[in-house]
Amino acid sequence: MSDKIDLGPQGFVYPMPMTLVGADLESGPSFMPIAWINRIQFNPPRIAAGMNAAHATNAGIREHGEFSVCTPSVDLIAATDWCGLVSAARGVDKSAAFTVWRGALEHAPLIAECPLALECRVSQVVDLGSHELFVADIVGTWTEERFLGADGKPDISKLQPFVLTMPDNRSWAVGEQVGKAWSDGRGFEPDARA
Numbered sequence: 001m002s003d004k005i006d007l008g009p010q011g012f013v014y015p016m017p018m019t020l021v022g023a024d025l026e027s028g029p030s031f032m033p034i035a036w037i038n039r040i041q042f043n044p045p046r047i048a049a050g051m052n053a054a055h056a057t058n059a060g061i062r063e064h065g066e067f068s069v070c071t072p073s074v075d076l077i078a079a080t081d082w083c084g085l086v087s088a089a090r091g092v093d094k095s096a097a098f099t100v101w102r103g104a105l106e107h108a109p110l111i112a113e114c115p116l117a118l119e120c121r122v123s124q125v126v127d128l129g130s131h132e133l134f135v136a137d138i139v140g141t142w143t144e145e146r147f148l149g150a151d152g153k154p155d156i157s158k159l160q161p162f163v164l165t166m167p168d169n170r171s172w173a174v175g176e177q178v179g180k181a182w183s184d185g186r187g188f189e190p191d192a193r194a
């Protein structure tokens with residue numbers, strides 16, 4: 001292992017999903033890109049999102065206890081990035097970039113242009129210091145027929161999401177399928193490593 005380089009305590013999780021979190025602020029619906037997000041429980045379906053406590057979006061989530069998580073496709077890269085360069089705290093109306101609609105929750109604004117969207121209800125807010133971790137139940141999932149595969153589930157090749165790497169701050173399309181989880185490991189022999 002002498003060729004390994006220690007980069008120190010860095011947040012290199014490669015890659016991270018790019019999402020747009022939607023919340024209702026005093027000014028109306030607003031959206032911010034976040035990459036520090038993932039599912040954390042199967043049943044009930046739950047996610048966790050790490051968001052700087054100073055963001056205007058956080059205030060809306062704290063007030064209403066609801067938010068959305070929309071998955072933008074690659075054609076929404078510029079709009080997504082713009083939402084991360086400007087702040088609702090400075091009077092910018094980010095909802096102007098999208099067609100906003102509502103599902104079942106009153107305060108989880110959804111983006112029609114995104115191929116996949118979740119409605120979430122906050123179950124816990126963990127104070128991490130600079131950031132808040134919103135733990136939330138997914139109470140609704142929206143897509144369209146054209147984004148489903150033959151198995152009736154969202155098909156990543158149709159959704160065309162993009163992912164983020166930090167600290168180089170680059171966006172990437174998702175490449176080709178390279179395997180099948182809970183399947184490829186069957187029959188694997190540890191002693192037969194290459």
Ligand SMILES: Cc1cc2nc3c(=O)[nH]c(=O)nc-3n(C[C@H](O)[C@H](O)[C@H](O)COP(=O)(O)O)c2cc1C
Nearest residue numbers: 032033034035036051052055056057084086087088
């Ligand atoms: C690509 C990208 C990813 C981001 N990911 C996160 C994130 O995971 N957590 C976070 O707190 N802020 C993240 N941000 C920063 C916020 O999106 C940004 O500060 C935004 O303007 C906050 O909006 P608001 O002030 O209207 O709430 C990200 C920004 C970009 C451009």
